[in-house]
Amino acid sequence: MAHGIKALVFDVFGTLVDWRGSIIREGEAWGRERGLTVDWAGFADAWRGAYHPSMNRVRKGERPWANIDTLHRESLEALLPKFGLEGMSEADKDHWNRVWHRLDPWPDTVPGMLALKPRMILAPMSNGNVALLLNMARRAGMPFDTILSAELVRHYKPDPETYQQAPQFLGLKPSEILMTAAHNSDLVAASRQGLRTAFFPRHEYGPHQVRDFKAEHDFDFVATDLIDLARQLGTI
Amino acid sequence: MAHGIKALVFDVFGTLVDWRGSIIREGEAWGRERGLTVDWAGFADAWRGAYHPSMNRVRKGERPWANIDTLHRESLEALLPKFGLEGMSEADKDHWNRVWHRLDPWPDTVPGMLALKPRMILAPMSNGNVALLLNMARRAGMPFDTILSAELVRHYKPDPETYQQAPQFLGLKPSEILMTAAHNSDLVAASRQGLRTAFFPRHEYGPHQVRDFKAEHDFDFVATDLIDLARQLGTI
Numbered sequence: 451m452a453h454g455i456k457a458l459v460f461d462v463f464g465t466l467v468d469w470r471g472s473i474i475r476e477g478e479a480w481g482r483e484r485g486l487t488v489d490w491a492g493f494a495d496a497w498r499g500a501y502h503p504s505m506n507r508v509r510k511g512e513r514p515w516a517n518i519d520t521l522h523r524e525s526l527e528a529l530l531p532k533f534g535l536e537g538m539s540e541a542d543k544d545h546w547n548r549v550w551h552r553l554d555p556w557p558d559t560v561p562g563m564l565a566l567k568p569r570m571i572l573a574p575m576s577n578g579n580v581a582l583l584l585n586m587a588r589r590a591g592m593p594f595d596t597i598l599s600a601e602l603v604r605h606y607k608p609d610p611e612t613y614q615q616a617p618q619f620l621g622l623k624p625s626e627i628l629m630t631a632a633h634n635s636d637l638v639a640a641s642r643q644g645l646r647t648a649f650f651p652r653h654e655y656g657p658h659q660v661r662d663f664k665a666e667h668d669f670d671f672v673a674t675d676l677i678d679l680a681r682q683l684g685t686i
Numbered sequence: 687m688a689h690g691i692k693a694l695v696f697d698v699f700g701t702l703v704d705w706r707g708s709i710i711r712e713g714e715a716w717g718r719e720r721g722l723t724v725d726w727a728g729f730a731d732a733w734r735g736a737y738h739p740s741m742n743r744v745r746k747g748e749r750p751w752a753n754i755d756t757l758h759r760e761s762l763e764a765l766l767p768k769f770g771l772e773g774m775s776e777a778d779k780d781h782w783n784r785v786w787h788r789l790d791p792w793p794d795t796v797p798g799m800l801a802l803k804p805r806m807i808l809a810p811m812s813n814g815n816v817a818l819l820l821n822m823a824r825r826a827g828m829p830f831d832t833i834l835s836a837e838l839v840r841h842y843k844p845d846p847e848t849y850q851q852a853p854q855f856l857g858l859k860p861s862e863i864l865m866t867a868a869h870n871s872d873l874v875a876a877s878r879q880g881l882r883t884a885f886f887p888r889h890e891y892g893p894h895q896v897r898d899f900k901a902e903h904d905f906d907f908v909a910t911d912l913i914d915l916a917r918q919l920g921t922i
Contacts, residue, residue, distance in 0.1 A: 519857065571820065581857025584807065584831050595820050596833040601855070619837070621755065621817025 451569070451684055453670075454626055455646065458566060459575035459598060459616050461631035462583060463501075464654035466574075466592065466676075467553035470494045471656075476549055486534075493533050495658060500525035505577060505606040515604045517579035523547045550578070551585040556652065560591050562676025565686045573598045575616060575629060575640075577606050608639035616645065630679065634666045646670045648679055687805070687920055689906075690862055691882065694802060695811035695834060695852050697867035698819060699737075700890035702810075702828065702912075703789035706730045707892075712785055722770075729769050731894060736761035741813060741842040751840045753815035759783045786814070787821040792888065796827050798912025801922045809834045811852060811865060811876075813842050844875035852881065866915065870902045882906045884915055 463469050470491070477490030504521040507513050526547055530536050538546070563572055572594050574583050579601040587594050598615055605611035617624045624644030631637050632652040641647050648671035653659050665672045673679040680686045699705050706727070713726030740757040743749050762783055766772050774782070799808055808830050810819050815837040823830050834851055841847035853860045860880030867873050868888040877883050884907035889895050901908045909915035916922045 571824070579857070580832060580855040584856070588807070588831060594832070595824060596816060596830070602838055619816040620820070621815070 453683065455570065455628045455683060456622055456626040457571035457573065457616070457620050458628045458630050458648075459573050459645070461629075461633060461636050462574045462576040462578055462586070463553075464652055465630065465632040466559045467555050467586065467590070468652075468654065469498060469550070469553050470654055472553040473497070473549055475554075476552070488533050488535065491656070493529065495655075496529055496532065497522070497525055500528070509606050509609060517601050518550070518577055518582060519547065519579055522550055548585075551582050552589060553586055555590045555592060556675070558675040558677045560593075562680050563593055565677065565680040566683065567593050569685050570683070571595050571620060571622075573616070573620070575607075575613065576600065577612075607636060610639075610643055613640045613643040613645055628670070628683075630676075633662050637669055638667055641667075641669075648673060650675050650679060689919065691806065691864045691919060692858055692862040693807035693809065693852070693856050694864045694866050694884075695809050695881070697865075697869060697872050698810045698812040698814055698822070699789075700888055701866065701868040702795045703791050703822065703826070704888075704890065705734060705786070705789050706890055708789040709733070709785055711790075712788070724769050724771065727892070729765065731891075732765055732768065733758070733761055736764070745842050745845060753837050754786070754813055754818060755783065755815055758786055784821075787818050788825060789822055791826045791828060792911070794911040794913045796829075798916050799829055801913065801916040802919065803829050805921050806919070807831050807856060807858075809852070809856070811843075811849065812836065813848075843872060846875075846879055849876045849879040849881055864906070864919075866912075869898050873905055874903055877903075877905075884909060886911050886915060 460466055473494035474490045477488060477493060481488050504525055508516060526543060530538055566572060573596050574594060575598050576583055577600045580597045580599045583597045583599055598619060600606045600612050603611045603615050616627050620627065625646060627645050628648050629637055629640035629645040630648045632650060632654065634649065637647040637649055647669040649665040649669045650673040651663055671679060671682055673682055677686065696702055709730035710726045713724060713729060717724050740761055744752060762779060766774055802808060809832050810830060811834050812819055813836045816833045816835045819833045819835055834855060836842045836848050839847045839851050852863050856863065861882060863881050864884050865873055865876035865881040866884045868886060868890065870885065873883040873885055883905040885901040885905045886909040887899055907915060907918055909918055913922070
């Protein structure tokens, strides 16, 4: 194909899956069963709010490597008292922490991937750990060929090592790999490592979205969603 | 399920794919087009014969890490003059080296994996590099959930680190993971790291097979092939 793209690597949280809606939906069902009233949107936002600071402590060497399951669990512990959930059992904490393994894809995610799959290698390129991404993919039906994760190289995005694993493990040139994300900053960092870039917008933060409404750089592809990107790549 | 197995990790060369038959078939077709007469069975056996010695030099620290694509290529260079192929072009050498990415599965491999897939996580646990295993899986239709490879930890089997990556990356207990191989020694090494074990025999060396006709240790499962193993695990 003229564009020479052989593999798509995807940001996952926000780009392929709706973390906020998924956590709110699961929280509301869980609370209803127990007669609990909780601000689940606030809960989701606060939990996600701890994500970048927790990774940055690892990135800056302030603590040794810890995967996202571990960081999510630590953030959860700090969060529970703020939402009146300090009495949660150990089993429930464990179950809740794995909600990140059960996030729902956006409506175009799986159809878009299925349209790409026959002609493109597909892998996540995510800060999520391997088990999280693998369990999410199995549940949602996302047909990845393998899991690429910060955990494999013990560097979180936007560290260069994270992006560099894609050409290394896929056995491709960086220019044959298309980093796909709904986040401008992720694509800028990928581009610095020679990967090509594709952007489409999501509204993952709901009413609190403050950035990434549109492409702010000269990316190789700008699309409306993953199905539109598959069309632009000539696989539909 | 009573056995508690949540993931199968597979030896690949010999266990899932028929390297010898695949290389002979491709060699005969390639030679026919060029009017060349080559002992392709001998070629396949000699190339595979260099496999363990080349990995052992890495395992013993006699050279820095090199993946299987690199080791295969070095072995190929040494091999060509012995089979009258010393004039092979660079493009043909590259194409030939990637024959290891194009190995055919045994007849029961893909049906067995498809029967296991809805209830079991599936991954290779192979000395093959990630790109080799991924390209092979896409071509053959082997539905892996992710690729586990010696390359990810830079240790070849039977080094313990190779097997230890399975519980680490899959987020499971070693006892929830079933190492599946047609080689007794691979299973013994996996068992030392707490993985459970399943054996079925193959005849990958054709007339030169000298071992692994049957299970020689007390493995958790002994089957006739992968479909039989899926039955024993209750997924058929």
